[in-house]
Amino acid sequence: VASPTIRIDPGAATPVTRQIVDQLRMRLVERALAPGDALPSVRRLALDLGVHFNTVADAYRTLAEEGWLDVVQGRNVRVVARPTPTANAETRIRFRRRLDQLVADARAQGLSAPAVARELSATAESLKS
Amino acid sequence: MTAPSGPIILFVLLVGVLLHYVPLWRRQGLWFGVTVAPGFSETREARAGLWRYRAAVWAGSVLAIACLVGGQRAALPWLALAGMLCQAISATLAFAVVHRGMRSFAVPPPARTAPLAVTRERLPAGAASVLVPVGLIAATALYLFFTTGDSGLDRTWRHVYGPLVVCAAAVVFQLAMAQVIVHGTPRGRVAGTEGWTTRFRRATLRLLVFGTWGMTAVICALSMATGGDRPAALSWIAPLVILASTVPFAVQLVLLMRDPGSGTDGTPDDCWKLGLVYFNPADPAVMVEKRFGVGYTVNFGNRALWWIVAGGVLLILLIAAVLRTG
Numbered sequence: 001v002a003s004p005t006i007r008i009d010p011g012a013a014t015p016v017t018r019q020i021v022d023q024l025r026m027r028l029v030e031r032a033l034a035p036g037d038a039l040p041s042v043r044r045l046a047l048d049l050g051v052h053f054n055t056v057a058d059a060y061r062t063l064a065e066e067g068w069l070d071v072v073q074g075r076n077v078r079v080v081a082r083p084t085p086t087a088n089a090e091t092r093i094r095f096r097r098r099l100d101q102l103v104a105d106a107r108a109q110g111l112s113a114p115a116v117a118r119e120l121s122a123t124a125e126s127l128k129s
Numbered sequence: 130m131t132a133p134s135g136p137i138i139l140f141v142l143l144v145g146v147l148l149h150y151v152p153l154w155r156r157q158g159l160w161f162g163v164t165v166a167p168g169f170s171e172t173r174e175a176r177a178g179l180w181r182y183r184a185a186v187w188a189g190s191v192l193a194i195a196c197l198v199g200g201q202r203a204a205l206p207w208l209a210l211a212g213m214l215c216q217a218i219s220a221t222l223a224f225a226v227v228h229r230g231m232r233s234f235a236v237p238p239p240a241r242t243a244p245l246a247v248t249r250e251r252l253p254a255g256a257a258s259v260l261v262p263v264g265l266i267a268a269t270a271l272y273l274f275f276t277t278g279d280s281g282l283d284r285t286w287r288h289v290y291g292p293l294v295v296c297a298a299a300v301v302f303q304l305a306m307a308q309v310i311v312h313g314t315p316r317g318r319v320a321g322t323e324g325w326t327t328r329f330r331r332a333t334l335r336l337l338v339f340g341t342w343g344m345t346a347v348i349c350a351l352s353m354a355t356g357g358d359r360p361a362a363l364s365w366i367a368p369l370v371i372l373a374s375t376v377p378f379a380v381q382l383v384l385l386m387r388d389p390g391s392g393t394d395g396t397p398d399d400c401w402k403l404g405l406v407y408f409n410p411a412d413p414a415v416m417v418e419k420r421f422g423v424g425y426t427v428n429f430g431n432r433a434l435w436w437i438v439a440g441g442v443l444l445i446l447l448i449a450a451v452l453r454t455g
Contacts, residue, residue, distance in 0.1 A: 003246035007320065038247045048243035048315050050395060050412045
């Protein structure tokens with residue numbers, strides 16, 4: 001089984017810390033990274049990505065605050081079991097708003113409505129499996 | 130000046146041949162230190178750049194040979210050194226000029242990737258990487274300590290242990306460099322190049338570690354056989370050991386460069402000054418892969434490097450002081 005990887009684009013508008021957080025969270029939600037798994041140290045991941053140590057440290061800290069990671073001095077980073085929080089109405093509204101914004105953004109960049117619908121259906125299907 | 134210049138001319142020609150091929154020893158996504166599209170090296174512009182570089186290299190080499198011959202005839206030994214310097218400078222400048230010309234064909238750097246797996250990397254032979262040269266030096270020092278008194282030769286401490294001290298310093302330097310490669314270089318920043326980068330790192334580390342073993346063995350043998358009791362066979366065994374401990378690994382590195390899966394190195398083109406010097410304060414890597422030549426170069430923008438340089442200078446001063454007092 002190929003080990004999970006992380007991918008960043010330093011030239012993108014999204015800050016690199018945010019890119020790292022988003023991608024790691026995706027791997028954690030997908031269970032590509034399971035509780036007990038070790039992650040590279042702050043130093044090693046920063047070296048491999050070619051970004052400042054603080055960028056990776058901030059990303060790890062954010063995920064630790066969300067309860068995904070246990071970070072000891074930035075050296076030993078482990079995925080921890082995280083109880084699934086109960087989503088309230090506000091969470092659903094916020095998700096819907098972000099989804100609408102994302103769809104609008106995709107359509108503004110030229111993606112047709114059927115193409116967007118196909119992508120959303122594929123995502124919905126993958127959630128069922 | 131009566132020394133024969135034939136071997137030196139041969140050496141200059143050999144350097145010329147090496148410089149002729151050096152631009153081809155690169156990751157396949159790079160051309161003269163610039164990130165280019167796949168297949169760019171086959172274009173007319175790329176070949177013209179290569180031709181210009183090679184013309185400058187051979188012009189510099191011919192000038193070097195002319196200086197060697199002229200220096201010999203006019204009894205001006207410094208002219209030979211100036212000639213060889215000309216050869217190196219002409220190749221470096223030619224590379225920088227062609228690099229600048231190629232910048233207009235640069236493509237945006239690909240997105241960077243990093244594995245999330247935790248791997249414990251070690252030197253090729255593990256603890257033996259350090260224990261072998263340290264053991265050899267220690268054993269030689271002990272042998273010299275117990276035998277030099279009986280040799281009847283009037284030798285100072287510096288003459289007996291000097292080569293060993295210099296060898297120990299070289300061992301420290303080379304093994305420190307190997308450790309920096311293990312702990313201070315990226316494992317492949319571009320998707321699909323991780324495997325190639327791992328092979329390249331291993332080959333470089335093997336060259337460093339086994340080259341260190343070969344060098345230590347030769348210096349120790351020469352140290353033990355100083356004076357009039359040096360075996361004749363040592364004069365051909367010593368170069369043979371050096372060649373055997375370096376050439377196979379150097380060849381392996383050069384062959385790796387022809388692998389089509391090498392891609393690019395993920396460092397920004399803008400941070401390569403003249404295509405030769407890497408200066409990127411935003412990159413925590415202490416060393417990165419060279420874009421001119423094979424191996425690793427330092428990141429001049431990394432502050433940790435200056436501590437390493439300071440340590441190296443201190444070590445050299447310490448050795449000079451020790452040898453002077455000996």
